[in-house]
Amino acid sequence: MFAHIGEDYVINSSELLLIMNYDIFMGSEDNQxxxxxxxxxxxxxxxxxxxxxxxxxxxxxxxxYAIVSPVSSTTLAKRFINFNSYVDNYLDVS
Structure with a gap:
C-alpha cells in the first residue's frame, strides 16, 4: 500500500517502521x-x-531513512489505518 505523506511524496507502507510527532522525536537525545x-x-x-x-x-x-513531513503523525496514522481497513473489508467477501 502507498500513502501520501505531504506535498508530492508517497511512501510504501511495507517500508514504514515509525511515525512520530516531530517535537517529541527530537526531544530525545538518542533520537537526535x-x-x-x-x-x-x-x-x-x-x-x-x-x-x-x-x-x-x-x-x-x-x-x-528518515522523512520529515508537514502532515501530523495522527493524520498519517489515520491514513494507514483507514486504507488497511478498506482493503480488509474489500477482500473479505464471503
Missing part, C-alpha cells in the same frame, strides 16, 4: 543522534523546511 547520523549520510528528506510535524522512519533495502 540517530537523526544527525542519517543526515550526515544523506538519508534524511525534509519535505517542507517551514512546517515540520512528523518524522517517519523507513527501512529501504536494509538501510534506515
Amino acid at each position: 543522534m540517530i537523526f544527525e547520523r542519517l543526515k550526515a549520510e544523506d538519508r534524511v528528506v525534509v519535505i517542507n523546511d517551514d512546517l515540520k510535524k512528523s518524522v517517519l522512519l523507513l527501512e529501504i533495502d536494509g538501510r534506515l
